[in-house]
Amino acid sequence: MMASRERLYAIGADYRKAISGYDKIVKICCGTGCISSGALTVYDELQRVLSKRGLSSKQILVKKTGCHGLCERGPIVVFGDDEILYQNVGKRNIERDIAALLATINEDKIEDELLYKGDDKTKRYMSSFDIPFYSGQTRIVLSLNGVIDPENIEEYVGYGGYKSLHKALQMNPMEIVDLIEKSGLRGRGGGGFLTGFKWRSCRQAQGLPKYVVANGDEGDPGAFMDRSLMEGNPHGILEGMIIGGFAIGSNHGFIYVRDEYPLAVYRLSKAIDEARHHGFLGRSIMNSGFDFDISIFRGGGAFVCGESTALISSIEGKSGEPRAKYIHTTEKGLWGKPTNINNVETWSNVPYIIDRGWEWFQSIGSDRSKGTKVFSLVGKVKNTGLIEVPMGVSLREIIFNLGGGIQGDKKFKAVQTGGPSGGCIPEEFLEIPVDFDSLTKLGSMMGSGGMIVMDERNCMVDVARYFLKFLIEESCGKCTPCREGVRRMHEIVDRICRGDGSMGDIEHLEELGKAIQLSSLCGLGQSAPNPVLSTIKFFREEYRTHVQEKKCPAGVCKNLITVSILPERCTGCMRCAVECPVDCISSEKKEIHGIDQSLCTKCGTCFDVCRFGAVKIS
Amino acid sequence: MIEFKINGRHTRANDGETILDVARREGFVIPTLCHHEILGSDGRCRLCMVEVKKRKRKRIIASCLYMAESGIEVSTETPEIQLIRRTVLELFLARNPASEVIRYFAREYGVIDTRYTRDNDKGKCILCNSCVKTCETVVGVTAISLSGKGPHKKVTTPFDGPSNVCIGCGACMAVCPTGHIYMEDRNGIRTIWNRRFELTKCPRCGRYHAPLAQLEFIAQKSGTALDRLTVCQDCR
Numbered sequence: 001m002m003a004s005r006e007r008l009y010a011i012g013a014d015y016r017k018a019i020s021g022y023d024k025i026v027k028i029c030c031g032t033g034c035i036s037s038g039a040l041t042v043y044d045e046l047q048r049v050l051s052k053r054g055l056s057s058k059q060i061l062v063k064k065t066g067c068h069g070l071c072e073r074g075p076i077v078v079f080g081d082d083e084i085l086y087q088n089v090g091k092r093n094i095e096r097d098i099a100a101l102l103a104t105i106n107e108d109k110i111e112d113e114l115l116y117k118g119d120d121k122t123k124r125y126m127s128s129f130d131i132p133f134y135s136g137q138t139r140i141v142l143s144l145n146g147v148i149d150p151e152n153i154e155e156y157v158g159y160g161g162y163k164s165l166h167k168a169l170q171m172n173p174m175e176i177v178d179l180i181e182k183s184g185l186r187g188r189g190g191g192g193f194l195t196g197f198k199w200r201s202c203r204q205a206q207g208l209p210k211y212v213v214a215n216g217d218e219g220d221p222g223a224f225m226d227r228s229l230m231e232g233n234p235h236g237i238l239e240g241m242i243i244g245g246f247a248i249g250s251n252h253g254f255i256y257v258r259d260e261y262p263l264a265v266y267r268l269s270k271a272i273d274e275a276r277h278h279g280f281l282g283r284s285i286m287n288s289g290f291d292f293d294i295s296i297f298r299g300g301g302a303f304v305c306g307e308s309t310a311l312i313s314s315i316e317g318k319s320g321e322p323r324a325k326y327i328h329t330t331e332k333g334l335w336g337k338p339t340n341i342n343n344v345e346t347w348s349n350v351p352y353i354i355d356r357g358w359e360w361f362q363s364i365g366s367d368r369s370k371g372t373k374v375f376s377l378v379g380k381v382k383n384t385g386l387i388e389v390p391m392g393v394s395l396r397e398i399i400f401n402l403g404g405g406i407q408g409d410k411k412f413k414a415v416q417t418g419g420p421s422g423g424c425i426p427e428e429f430l431e432i433p434v435d436f437d438s439l440t441k442l443g444s445m446m447g448s449g450g451m452i453v454m455d456e457r458n459c460m461v462d463v464a465r466y467f468l469k470f471l472i473e474e475s476c477g478k479c480t481p482c483r484e485g486v487r488r489m490h491e492i493v494d495r496i497c498r499g500d501g502s503m504g505d506i507e508h509l510e511e512l513g514k515a516i517q518l519s520s521l522c523g524l525g526q527s528a529p530n531p532v533l534s535t536i537k538f539f540r541e542e543y544r545t546h547v548q549e550k551k552c553p554a555g556v557c558k559n560l561i562t563v564s565i566l567p568e569r570c571t572g573c574m575r576c577a578v579e580c581p582v583d584c585i586s587s588e589k590k591e592i593h594g595i596d597q598s599l600c601t602k603c604g605t606c607f608d609v610c611r612f613g614a615v616k617i618s
Numbered sequence: 619m620i621e622f623k624i625n626g627r628h629t630r631a632n633d634g635e636t637i638l639d640v641a642r643r644e645g646f647v648i649p650t651l652c653h654h655e656i657l658g659s660d661g662r663c664r665l666c667m668v669e670v671k672k673r674k675r676k677r678i679i680a681s682c683l684y685m686a687e688s689g690i691e692v693s694t695e696t697p698e699i700q701l702i703r704r705t706v707l708e709l710f711l712a713r714n715p716a717s718e719v720i721r722y723f724a725r726e727y728g729v730i731d732t733r734y735t736r737d738n739d740k741g742k743c744i745l746c747n748s749c750v751k752t753c754e755t756v757v758g759v760t761a762i763s764l765s766g767k768g769p770h771k772k773v774t775t776p777f778d779g780p781s782n783v784c785i786g787c788g789a790c791m792a793v794c795p796t797g798h799i800y801m802e803d804r805n806g807i808r809t810i811w812n813r814r815f816e817l818t819k820c821p822r823c824g825r826y827h828a829p830l831a832q833l834e835f836i837a838q839k840s841g842t843a844l845d846r847l848t849v850c851q852d853c854r
Binding site: 071257302304319323324326472473474476477478479480481483485486487491508511512514515516518519520521 | 660661662663664665678679680683684685701702704705707709710712713733734736744745755764766767768769770773805
């Protein structure tokens with residue numbers, strides 16, 4: 001084996017040499033989102049066309065990259081170093097779009113149709129740097145997502161990968177722990193515990209062997225940060241873990257990935273094999289004398305297994321039940337040995353901190369929350385996707401600038417942060433900085449970084465019911481308050497939504513919620529009442545209207561609404577009738593429509609499609 | 619020696635003693651449904667929650683799992699603790715309306731009735747896990763386990779069928795705090811966990827005394843001849 005440093009440089013140099021031989025590089029986003037929009041077809045077609053001799057005289061490298069972030073507009077194709085970003089490629093007309101890609105490759109001809117359009121539909125953005133969705137971001141852990149081919153270690157090394165590992169291996173382990181502590185990095189899985197502090201207590205803990213674990217068990221509905229990182233830049237996670245292992249004094253790491261993420265499992269496995277092959281994993285890593293290896297553990301996909309003690313139980317082969325954390329996992333974790341668990345995003349930050357120093361990391365973010373956070377922005381927002389912003393950016397900035405505002409220009413109502421057990425934050429708090437402490441103060445939380453935006457057509461009681469339903473199904477059932485209490489909360493909320501709410505229900509929910517928060521065994525149970533308590537806190541009036549007036553102001557709860565057509569506005573266009581899934585709308589062209597109330601399921605489709613405001617929900 | 623306070627009173631504890639251990643020894647009443655002196659605790663029922671003040675920090679913890687520490691102040695009757703107890707008991711009352719034990723506990727803590735719809739499919743099981751632990755660690759056969767999650771969690775045999783390792787010893791039934799587990803001996807047959815066990819007749823007094831499967835298990839484990847074990851204890 002070559003001397004470590006030389007080998008690292010050799011791989012990087014080989015890569016740069018190979019890259020310089022190409023006239024053009026075309027990157028096709030092959031994250032799960034873009035794949036589901038047809039990115040693989042675009043890739044195959046383009047490869048097929050290019051392989052036909054004579055169609056291009058240039059040397060072209062077409063590569064698959066990880067998630068680019070702007071999932072709403074996928075498949076996304078990027079040229080060179082982001083000079084040109086094409087969106088929705090191949091979505092409407094694959095042949096025409098492939099021809100356009102060829103034209104760009106051969107003649108540098110820009111296809112206007114495929115460029116990102118601004119809100120006013122006139123301004124077109126060529127490079128991703130100009131699009132507000134991207135320009136508002138600070139990308140650290142996502143910086144190589146959408147740039148490198150995650151299945152090629154040479155690309156990672158070519159972009160500076162494993163340089164930090166080499167640097168760390170020259171340091172004293174304690175020095176690394178100090179550095180991580182000084183950087184102010186806090187756990188990105190949601191807890192927000194100081195990472196350096198955790199590393200220190202694990203390093204100082206008695207008992208061998210020690211383990212490091214990457215938590216990639218992402219279970220929040222609508223969240224895909226961890227998935228994108230594992231799929232888009234698996235080596236970044238490995239490098240962080242190896243450095244962590246060295247600092248803590250561990251020789252074995254586990255990556256816990258839920259089995260629903262097959263692409264992540266595949267790319268991580270490939271990354272591990274390649275890293276081993278190049279001597280970044282295994283015996284005497286980079287000739288340092290330090291041994292470290294990583295195995296992947298595929299979890300069954302229970303939400304609670306993201307909780308550290310349940311995750312440990314799951315790796316040990318037991319059912320995923322959490323245990324009381326009066327003794328920390330850093331002291332007694334996997335098989336009773338000291339174990340350091342961090343979220344994959346936390347691990348991904350580590351190489352950058354080693355490379356650029358703690359001062360640099362500390363300079364990003366807010367007072368007590370340093371660095372950036374990756375969020376998945378979903379719901380009624382225009383630009384759904386994956387973003388990375390410095391901590392402390394306001395919710396308004398995220399939703400209205402990066403997110404482009406609310407779909408259909410409806411009115412913003414609330415944003416749910418922190419996944420199913422987070423809380424709903426109303427408009428009056430949109431200016432608050434997004435960091436661990438501010439969100440907790442509002443009765444919500446950072447969580448792993450899911451953000452679900454809701455508009456005026458979301459009923460907050462119904463939203464609470466939705467999350468409770470999810471939590472009932474995902475409660476492990478070990479402790480009484482979570483297992484029994486959450487389903488009773490759901491019972492009450494469901495009753496309210498059905499119009500059977502009675503006086504005292506709201507107070508009852510508050511009391512039960514408080515008891516569950518105080519007495520549940522793990523974080524899932526302790527935070528399970530949040531969706532209800534935060535919606536009661538900020539939207540009490542809406543609950544009251546449901547209970548006392550038997551009305552749903554947002555027009556969602558089916559038993560409490562009627563859908564009717566306003567004759568004075570109806571133009572007889574038949575659009576509602578065509579879209580109605582149960583054919584309950586009587587219609588003749590140019591005649592005023594009517595709804596057969598006995599058939600209507602109150603789904604609201606007619607309301608959503610009517611262009612004249614002629615459908616009334618009351 | 620660890621010294622700390624429970625409800626303002628000085629108490630002493632040995633290393634490794636939980637707050638519940640100490641409190642019970644000292645005569646403080648902390649209710650619990652899932653704790654078993656030999657099998658230990660998993661912290662499932664949450665009835666034994668107490669408040670612990672450590673320096674300035676207050677926490678609510680499960681007294682069955684939290685080890686006594688010097689200098690802490692434990693309170694067992696704060697308004698929050700009372701809220702937790704009442705809530706847990708009301709939830710149990712809805713889950714196990716037929717359980718006399720639950721009804722007794724509920725009455726003790728002033729819970730007269732439950733506001734929730736009563737379950738009629740959960741029997742008296744409070745998912746304390748004592749039966750599972752007994753079967754696994756005391757008997758050593760693991761015929762039953764917790765299966766499912768959330769409200770669907772239950773104690774059962776593999777795939778709810780007759781377990782092929784069960785020896786019909788009934789230890790699970792004996793340890794169950796609420797009397798949920800059903801066992802019946804009739805006409806030389808013991809029925810438990812959906813399986814029927816042939817009972818052995820004592821060759822001397824002619825009384826049915828234990829399932830053959832259990833005697834075979836003991837014979838194998840202890841090296842005692844089966845012939846000897848088929849004679850009941852009274853006649854031996």
